Amino acid sequence: MAVTATETSTPTSRSFGPAVALSCRECGERYELGPRFACEFCFGPLEVAYEFGAVDRAAIESGPKNIWRYAALLPVPENVSDLPNMNPGLTPLVRADRLAAELGMRSLHVKDDSGNPTHSFxxxxxxxxxxxxxxxxxxxxxxxxxxxxxxxxxxxxxxxxxxxxxxxxxxxxxxxxxxxxxxxxxxxxxxxxxxxxxxxxxxxxxxxxxxxxxxxxxxxxxxxGEGSKTLAFEIAEQLGWRLPEQIVIPIASGSQLTKIDKGFRELVQLGLVEDRPYRIFGAQATGCSPVARAWEQGHDVIQPVKPDTIVKSLAIGNPADGPYVLDICRRTGGAVAHVDDAEVVEAVALLARTEGVFAETAGGVTTGVLRKLLADGVLDPAAETVVLNTGDGLKTLNVASAGVTATIRPSLAAFHDAGLA
Amino acid sequence: MAVTATETSTPTSRSFGPAVALSCRECGERYELGPRFACEFCFGPLEVAYEFGAVDRAAIESGPKNIWRYAALLPVPENVSDLPNMNPGLTPLVRADRLAAELGMRSLHVKDDSGNPTHSFxxxxxxxxxxxxxxxxxxxxxxxxxxxxxxxxxxxxxxxxxxxxxxxxxxxxxxxxxxxxxxxxxxxxxxxxxxxxxxxxxxxxxxxxxxxxxxxxxxxxxxxGEGSKTLAFEIAEQLGWRLPEQIVIPIASGSQLTKIDKGFRELVQLGLVEDRPYRIFGAQATGCSPVARAWEQGHDVIQPVKPDTIVKSLAIGNPADGPYVLDICRRTGGAVAHVDDAEVVEAVALLARTEGVFAETAGGVTTGVLRKLLADGVLDPAAETVVLNTGDGLKTLNVASAGVTATIRPSLAAFHDAGLA
CATH class of the missing domain: 3.40.50.1100 (Rossmann fold)
Known part of the structure; x- marks a missing residue:
């Protein structure tokens, strides 16, 4: 049942912390916090609506070393750290100087979410x-x-x-x-x-x-969906409370990209970061690129596709948040692009060779799109840029084609004979 | 070349931070900091010797969110965080209430080092x-x-x-x-x-x-070897600056166990934790258990073995630090024990099922030994205990025998027919 804004501003429980209602992304209709996901009136997706209290950097910085440091910005109770949960987050933001040099960039970081407990975002x-x-x-x-x-x-x-x-x-x-x-x-x-x-x-x-x-x-x-905001929060905090100028995000359903944008905007709204422009770039695999196709064709509607790609973690042919992704990439001056499976494999190897980050195929997609959009002059090599790796190479071993260089007997002679010296 | 203590107390460079010399674990002979590892006189292993400055908890707590927060206790320069490095550490210390309940323990934590960049310690x-x-x-x-x-x-x-x-x-x-x-x-x-x-x-x-x-x-x-001390530092800090009463550590070469002990002692020496007794327990796989055998037989000398176990990460038949492990487990009132491959597989599943931690076989060894020594009355179920998981289940998939429960057509009828409801 729908409730009025007045009712939702006085929640009877703090089970959801600062969250006060669900609100329809399309028509704005509000609902009590409950296990519902679509608007009864327009079938639009529901989002969490908040009434944030004062939140400052120091309080966050002294919080838990995981996503719960941002509890005051999430639909969770204040004591969330006491409850059994995997407590993910605060994954490394890797300063990728060697990859940046290879791509001719001034400043590049890899947000490496393979550091989470089950090794994905x-x-x-x-x-x-x-x-x-x-x-x-x-x-x-x-x-x-x-x-x-x-x-x-x-x-x-x-x-x-x-x-x-x-x-x-x-x-x-x-x-x-x-x-x-x-x-x-x-x-x-x-x-x-x-x-x-x-x-x-x-x-x-x-x-x-x-x-x-x-x-x-x-x-x-x-x-x-709100969990993806923590990627935005961490990136900003790890950059020294600053939004990146450019960010490359993979698109499966598109939810992650929309929530990172939401997270950036909340940080600005709360005065935690300066309001400076950022450009969001979406990345898909060519074999499942309905959002990138719509972008190329200037459409607002996503034409569903049948996925055919090695990038299984992004193989959603009918991405629910696709239209919102198009909006955000347009609004921020970004773009949506795609790379094929061969480029993905190459990009996984590039990231591993330059930064020691073993990404799953989705990380190959973002790194590949980063390279492509730089080559095309769409991404600015001088701007502070973050690229996401959302998964782990150990889960997509099939694309890591290299094996042992040689197998030898345990002797110096064998080592020299094999031409390894 | 050997140097005197006077010479080493005035190092000409701070490339190694508080480290001032290498010192022979057997005879105490000291050497300049260099790429050497064995004593010229007695062939004993060399260890890093320090002259620590004042180190307090607050300085550590405000440091980087990785092992470099302990830089003042390691042979690294003060600016180590500015140099390209994988920056591992500060992995989760998981409060394992469900596993503790299943094992009848009061307080158990899993130090889960699969959170490191390449997913092992x-x-x-x-x-x-x-x-x-x-x-x-x-x-x-x-x-x-x-x-x-x-x-x-x-x-x-x-x-x-x-x-x-x-x-x-x-x-x-x-x-x-x-x-x-x-x-x-x-x-x-x-x-x-x-x-x-x-x-x-x-x-x-x-x-x-x-x-x-x-x-x-x-x-x-x-x-x-000094890197393993950071496991000790993190466990103590994550427990609220307190040493655990019992800890179960896997043994391959034995180096990790000896350095965790060294780390605990340094924390006491520097006044960072209270000096309270702790018991160290070593864990091996039955198919490669030379240290556990020596322990059982009361020997001081390790008889090398030919490994035959699925636990390949611990398959060192001639463990260099075996004798020191025996010393430490005796001194602290601990023990060394082993579990066979079937027990390892079972323990990997137990840890996954109760705590959502997917360990590699080495984590099955420590969890299996934890269970065994509790059953044998050797470990105290009332004492605050930490068990180490030093690797990742994704690297030893062969022991995770479960696959899909069922494969069905995408229909409710198929779901019901398969008995899944």
Whole structure:
């Protein structure tokens, strides 16, 4: 049921900290904080609305060394650090001088989210969903996943004492499947692609079998999505409380990109950073590039595609937040671009060779798009730039083609004979 | 050349921060800080000797969010944070309430070092070796490795701009080999086990082909080893500046265990923690348990073994620091124990299921030994206990036997038919 703004400004509980309502991104209609995700009137996506208190840098800096240092900006209770949760975040912002030199850039950082507990940025969003699921009394955590999310949900459910049942498209990378399963929950493969899995989960929510289930990226999506803001908060804090001038972000559903923009704007609104322009660039794999195609063609509507790429973590053919991504990239003076699978493999190797960061294919997409847009003169090589690596190369080993240089007997003669000296 | 204590107390450079000399662990002979590792007189191992300045908790707490917050306790320059390095550390100390409950313990934490950049504790020791290699002017970083170290060296060399050539036994896990290779250095497999690889590297140091090479765990070993102290520092700080009462540590060469003990003692010496008793427990896999065997038999000498275990990261049959491990476990009232491969697999699953931590087999060894020594009444279930996970399950996927629960068509009917509701 919809509530008025007056009602939502006096929440009866602080389970969600500064959050006061859900609000429709399209029509602005407001709802009580609950396990809902779409507007009853216009079917627009719901977002968390806040009434922030005063927040200063010092309080954040003295907080926990994870995302909960930003609890005052998230839909979580003040005591969130005392509750069982994977506590992700505060991953390294790597000063990438060697990669910058190779690309002819002045200042480049890699935000390396492989440092999270299950080695992808998904731990951030799941951490939010866990807190909401606890408040709503769900017993089972679930999701539709391209792989990383399944592992993050399995781990978080184990840590927090939920049951879990996650849904993935058949044919994912072995590491992602095994990681999802190791935590003891159910892992169900669906014959189809991610969009089929997602449709199935929407049906399951309406079925009695889905009762008591929190689907982190469906009926908990408004809370879940807020987790991506922490990437924006950390990047700004790690740059010394400054927004980057340019940032390259991968696009799967597009949610991460929209929430990083939201995070930057909240920091400005709260006076935590100076209001200076930033340009947001979206990155897709050519084999699943519906948003990049729309960008190229100047369309506002996203034409869904059937994914065909090695970049499985970004293989969402019908990205829910695609239109918002186009808006944001236009508004900020950015762009959306794509690189093909060969360029992805090359970019993964480039990032590893220059910075010692072993990215999953999604990191190859952002690094590849970074290189491409520099070459095309779209990105400014003189501007302070951040590129995201949102996952871990150990989960997409199939693209790391190099193996041993040589196998030899344990003798100096063998070493010299093999031409290794 | 050996130098007197007077000479070493006035170092001409601060390249090594508070470190003033190398000192023989056996006879106490002191040497200038250099790329040496064995005493010329008694062949004992060399350790870093310090003259610490005043160090207080507040200074550490306001330092970098990685091991360099402890720079004043390490052989590194004051400006170490400005130099290209993987900057590992400050990994989560996970409050393991669910595992504690299952094991009947009062207080248990998991120090989860899979959060390091290449997902093992080896990033800590390599970070030290990189700094020393820079000072000594080495151009190539090298090591003998059971797998994790190869990846850590490859990544660190890439980040810091060294060449690299690492040596591993043939037949390692695929993830470890590919990870080592992805950074663009050479990866040489040796027909033989780790001890063969290690012997080969010692030969290579004496060969002209090895000139200009820094072998992180051979000629840079005194510096390298100090990195493990940061595990001790972090655990104490994360417990609220308190030593744990019990700690379970894996044994490969034994170096990590001895340096954690050294770290605890330095914290006491500097007044950073209260001097209270702690008990150190060493953990090995049954198929490579020379230290545990010596412990059981009451021997002071380690009888080398030929490793036969799935726990490849601990498969060192002739552990250099074995005798020191025995000393420390005796002195602190601890013990050394072992678990077999089946127990390791079970313990990996237990840790994943209860805490959402996906450990590599070495973490299965420590968790398995924790469980065993509790059952045997050796570990006190009422004492504040820390167990180490030093690596990542994604690198030993072969032991994570679970896969998908079911594969179904994307329909509610299929979901119900598969008995998943």
């Amino acid at each position: 998904k731990d951030r969003v799941v951490a939010m969903a866990v807190e909401a699921a606890r408040v709503f009394g769900f017993r089972t955590l679930s999701c539709s996943s391209t792989g990383n999310l399944a592992g993050a949900v399995g781990a978080a459910a184990a840590r927090a004492g939920f049951e879990s049942c996650v849904f993935i498209p058949a044919g994912l990378e072995e590491a992602k499947v095994r990681m999802a399963a190791v935590y003891g929950g159910k892992v169900v493969a669906i014959d189809g692609n991610y969009d089929d899995v997602n449709r199935f989960c929407s049906e399951l929510i309406g079925d009695p079998a889905g009762e008591g289930w929190g689907f982190v990226n469906v009926n908990l999506r408004p809370y879940y | 080896k990033d800590r020791v390599v970070a030290m070796a990189v700094e020393a290699a820079r000072v000594f002017g080495f151009r190539t970083l090298s090591c003998s490795s059971t797998g994790n170290l190869a990846g850590a060296v490859g990544a660190a060399a890439a980040r810091a701009g060294f060449e690299s050539c690492v040596f591993i036994p043939a037949g390692l896990e695929e993830a470890k080999v590919r990870m080592a290779a992805v950074y663009g250095g050479k990866v040489v497999a040796i027909d033989g086990n780790y001890d063969d690889v290690n012997r080969f590297c010692s030969e290579l140091i004496g060969d002209p082909a090895g000139e200009g090479w820094g072998f992180v765990n051979v000629n840079l070993r005194p510096y390298y």
